[in-house]
């Protein structure tokens with residue numbers, strides 16, 4: 001028979017992984033909302049010929065994320081996460097532009 005402590009550890013781990021699954025679903029929902037905003041920005045930039053890449057805006061976002069980091073992740077890791085999100089937004093807009101080049 002297993003030790004009670006070992007059983008607890010297993011069920012705690014299960015519960016925490018379920019909590020993480022629910023949080024990941026929320027993150028995907030938020031990323032969907034963000035990418036919907038980026039799509040609208042792509043539309044505006046495409047029509048006004050404004051440059052897709054905006055280093056000033058990106059630096060502001062990365063600075064805000066690292067200066068105010070309430071998570072237990074290191075700031076450098078938060079910057080990497082948001083840098084990946086920004087690259088995804090840039091790629092999304094490049095794809096949008098290539099698909100609407102003659103509009």
Ligand SMILES: O=C(O)C(=O)C[C@]1(C(=O)O)C=C[C@@H](O)C=C1
Pocket residue numbers: 038041052053054055057058085086089090093
């Ligand atoms: O804010 C913008 O101008 C955007 O194009 C959006 C966004 C972002 O994903 O936040 C994407 C690319 C730019 O380089 C800067 C920011």
